[in-house]
Amino acid sequence: MRTVNVGIIGLGTVGGGFVRLLARHHDDYVTAYGVDLRLARGCARNPRHAEELGLAPGVFTTDWHDVTGDPDVDIVVELIGGDHPAIEIFREAFSNGKHVVTANKAMLSRHMGELAGLAHASGVQLRCEAAVAGGIPIVETLEHALVGNEILTIAGIVNGTTNYMLTRMEREGLSFDEVLADAQRLGYAEADPTADVDGLDAAAKAAILATIGFSTRVTMDDVSVVEGIRHVDAQDVRNASAFGYRIKLLAVARRTPDGLDVRVHPAMISKDHQLARVDGVYNAVYVVGDAVGETMYFGAGAGAFPTASAVMGDVIALATPIAFGGAPLPEAEPFPRAQPIRTADSLHERYYVRMTVSDAAGILARVAGVFGEHGVSLAQLNQTAGETGEAGETVQIVLVTHRSLERDVRDALDQLRATDGVLAIESVIRVEDTDAWRREAMDA
């Protein structure tokens, strides 16, 4: 058995968690798996991290080249985030024959194909379990356990911040702004919450999940819809509940006859669906494979130790063959399947719409008529309590369509915006047909 040397770049929350986890379990890994991991180098901008973590003398550096260029280092763990110098770190590590483990979802969502190709060419591995859904082993599951399946559907709650917010909005009837302020105070949301609440973080994860699940290159730019929860109103949360739904921010990636359907947006899903029951900051990823049918993976999506758990799993997977004198299998030809990406126009869903209209005779019929002109039929159409304002009496209309082409729904809404008596389209939320997610499984 030989010692396996790990060089870590980034000693923040996750990096610190990794160092602490290794210190705690080093001897266990030797006993249980025959793997003797050594923290050979640790890099951060601020030497304070090295002190706090009690790094041995000679381990700490502020220059990442000392890690990627150290001939002793077998595995580079990149935990700094951002594109630069992360991309340069990957390139130099690969060209020096080192494997890389990362949690850098934003960067991977744009450059995963290219970097996996570089790893392949260099005969090393790129591993990224920690990049999606923290400690939940969804990457390993898609890359290995479910590899016998044609993946049909991936639908995930992959952003803990927004799930925490939606859960509180539903339970306490609070508004988006009230819950956001609270989440920021409690540390669940950043001071600049854009990446979370506008769906960008979830979109990066959707791209990674689709890339791995469908063995094809899907980037952030291929995600056909990226909508966050900023426009979800407490009223919509209440209406959803009355209709038997819950609103979740979903990252969806589905194989369809028209190509891959990859999108992130708030969605109404049946209260009975497993994903509907995932509350608070937790994450879950629901996967349907044609052979395995429905599966779901639940756990913490963030946090120092859950994320360090995922990083450590990747490190030990690489270290095991090295410890025994071999080498991990090089990265395979990355994502070799070419698959078209479907646009949002061709989506075929049900749609929840809430609008404010003037309380005039025949307004419901007029609204229904406009949808009808565009071939969109309505499953439900309710008028809710009105209010009297400066513009006279107004009422809210809440409706749910039957399955319709998104293009047609959009056209109908455009026409409604110009229709006499329609004052505002307040919100439009897709209603997912969760039964359709599993319909193509072999046992279904």
Add this chain to the structure above:
Amino acid sequence: MRTVNVGIIGLGTVGGGFVRLLARHHDDYVTAYGVDLRLARGCARNPRHAEELGLAPGVFTTDWHDVTGDPDVDIVVELIGGDHPAIEIFREAFSNGKHVVTANKAMLSRHMGELAGLAHASGVQLRCEAAVAGGIPIVETLEHALVGNEILTIAGIVNGTTNYMLTRMEREGLSFDEVLADAQRLGYAEADPTADVDGLDAAAKAAILATIGFSTRVTMDDVSVVEGIRHVDAQDVRNASAFGYRIKLLAVARRTPDGLDVRVHPAMISKDHQLARVDGVYNAVYVVGDAVGETMYFGAGAGAFPTASAVMGDVIALATPIAFGGAPLPEAEPFPRAQPIRTADSLHERYYVRMTVSDAAGILARVAGVFGEHGVSLAQLNQTAGETGEAGETVQIVLVTHRSLERDVRDALDQLRATDGVLAIESVIRVEDTDAWRREAMDA
């Protein structure tokens, strides 16, 4: 890329599913993973299977030695179940340098340590994802993804038949016998339902999960409690619900200061716990690691294609290095940690007890007194509607203890059985403290 040859022994439900899955996706595996799998040999007692599955000429045999002895075969898939000739198949395959993939939980629950040792000595692998919880990748997760963790708790619903029965008993208020008859009619329960309803199947899986999760040898004989659901009454299901619990047949494996606690029995768990929401024939395994915290894995626990999905995942994991001219890493020194096994006597749980007593003055006080004498304090004590029978008026007492030593509870119950006015101890069901399951996690 070289063709990888698979020899399969057992062409029943799962074996047939595997052959069909391979036929369906052979070309996809080539495209996506560069793995060209060939069904080199297929063995069954009955040639009808070969015809139904359309095996190529020369592939079928009725003699398993033709599979284990075929120099072309790289991977042997054993799907016949039972101890013999399964054990002989493993031995011959290993000594011929072939990897083995199996779903044989009953056999593994007794011989896994020995067989993994043989694989290790022969430089090959033994893989068994399909042996526990069908298509759910729990073995892979424990062996790889969560390997950075000290596993604290594994609690699984790993028997679909009994979960289906308990779900229907709860939803429809039916008795065990009524639901069993229905389950047998629908094919969810065997004509001889013993292995399922008496907890033996779940105990085998508990032993395998504990072996892998704790890297130690746990056999069927080490499972300290094996109780099925035969004695769960519709009244207990109703009472559980009234107390805020649901009854599930759990396979529990926990690390405790007194040793490993491995057991299978019906348990009351909070309605809010994720496991409580797993209904019908589905399986789920809840795992707490010290770093990752709470996780859960959900899916189909049985069925031709879900199980074949697990087998195929194992086969492709082995085939990938072979296809690229290498070899899978040999089985590691198996389960090297020595850990004591805790007995049921030292369990420290809460207990639900239902008993029939005569409707005499002071009977409640007498029952409470006996528990008190044994150091068992009661959290709830209710007398429910009585009935008049031949022995005069009787009433039911339902109680839940505070956390107590199982030994003390048993002693109290023994004394109660000899106590005047106590007519019968109808049922005793452990109430799990699901909060304790995650309490030792690093972030908890």
